[in-house]
């Protein structure tokens with residue numbers, strides 16, 4: 001990492017650490033909830049960016065994995081509360097160290113199935129087929145009356161973790177922040193790994209990579225599964241934060257929002273999805289408080305940012321700092 | 326030993342016979358040149374050999390093994406190397422990274438998500454060894470987008486060599502090179518040809534005559550003649566169909 005980037009990351013981490021104090025200071029504790037949502041969406045957007053930006057696969061159904069992760073937490077909680085076994089042999093759980101890995105695993109399995117089929121196509125077909133699979137899952141959960149149908153599952157209490165008081169909003173924020181830091185450290189490793197190099201190669205020139213002996217399908221599928229796992233992880237945290245899991249979480253508009261965050265922040269950049277998620281959530285919150293027609297305004301702002309900046313917010317910042325340095 | 330054997334290959338694009346009953350071999354130690362006018366079907370043949378296009382009829386064997394229906398990466402794993410007529414590189418990557426990717430492909434271990442690509446010393450050492458003494462030695466860290474056309478052609482060859490193929494398919498490696506660059510490329514190919522047999526598609530007759538141990542002439546998808554440099558130079562049919570004016574032969 002270049003020194004400037006390292007300095008900025010340290011500063012950002014310090015800022016994130018003091019967010020609870022700052023929101024108290026300005027007397028707007030609701031901003032803490034916004035910070036939690038930004039962190040969670042940043043992880044989901046970064047997962048999408050792994051396939052979209054690094055791998056060149058335009059998945060328009062990533063909210064599906066987000067939702068599957070959330071439902072894993074929800075369903076495990078429901079069975080924990082009722083004491084009934086899931087499928088007759090899986091006990092429920094309210095332990096975060098069980099539910100989060102379970103969510104990652106289950107969303108990974110879904111990503112493997114959806115990816116294996118959709119990656120046989122390419123281009124516009126791939127976009128449509130990932131969208132179609134996500135909508136199928138959406139309608140499946142809407143119809144799933146055993147788990148609340150369109151209302152989804154209420155999770156009465158956030159999962160337990162190491163005896164922490166998860167009802168305390170500040171504690172929950174730090175838990176989410178901690179998981180986000182781990183998530184991005186892991187992502188950093190993956191992007192700079194042998195596999196990460198191959199993935200970027202495939203994004204740049206699939207024909208060349210095949211001519212070198214790489215079978216693109218297998219590498220893309222692997223990336224797709226990892227990405228689905230990441231989105232599922234974010235969804236599991238969201239279920240813990242909101243204390244419910246509902247089909248809305250995997251509606252196609254959510255997939256669209258994730259994609260907007262990635263584009264807004266800078267496709268294929270490491271920090272872009274974080275900026276994108278923050279910008280999107282902040283704009284949404286404030287524009288919605290200001291006017292009913294906030295979506296129209298949001299669209300306009302997005303258009304300006306995408307047209308006026310090359311490489312999204314990340315590209316803009318990179319240029320500002322390069323000029324300053 | 327015969328490294329590449331093509332037998333009765335046919336490829337039709339609609340009504341167009343791009344490959345018409347082509348049979349040829351490349352033997353160990355051989356630089357087999359394939360010449361022919363524009364649109365004769367040379368690139369189409371190369372693309373069938375490396376698996377990007379499926380032939381309609383015929384068989385292709387690499388070192389005795391039938392590869393006719395094998396996917397591209399599997400053929401590459403068996404030792405088939407190629408360069409592209411229109412360069413096909415990793416545009417955002419440097420020369421060194423492009424070459425390292427070929428070394429990486431050969432070494433394997435590429436599903437590892439927890440190592441550091443920058444820390445694979447052996448990989449970068451081997452990439453540097455390929456660059457050393459090449460025309461691109463001083464341009465290792467230049468991004469492909471900033472390379473000249475000639476440099477990209479050079480890089481195509483270095484990447485193919487870094488993969489350490491048993492057979493090289495070269496599609497017009499001289500095209501668009503300046504005089505000095507061409508001389509350089511010819512010297513390089515002669516050196517490579519000592520250890521790696523090649524099928525060389527080339528329009529530059531000086532290069533073909535300087536390098537080839539055998540020449541086949543492709544016209545409208547058909548091989549109309551095949552023989553030594555002297556035989557092809559003397560062949561009346563070839564002169565008429567392809568080589569044209571007498572002075573081009575000298």
Ligand SMILES: Nc1ncnc2c1ncn2[C@@H]1O[C@H](COP(=O)(O)OP(=O)(O)OP(=O)(O)O)[C@@H](O)[C@H]1O
Pocket residue numbers: 338341343361362363364365366367368369370410
């Ligand atoms: N994918 C395709 N679909 C239809 N026709 C094609 C296709 N590819 C090539 N052709 C045609 O097949 C013929 C042979 O093309 P090819 O590119 O193999 O020629 P070439 O000998 O490599 O020519 P050049 O010397 O210009 O590179 C041409 O008439 C070309 O238009």
Ligand SMILES: [Mg+2]
Pocket residue numbers: 367368369410496
């Ligand atoms: Mg050609």
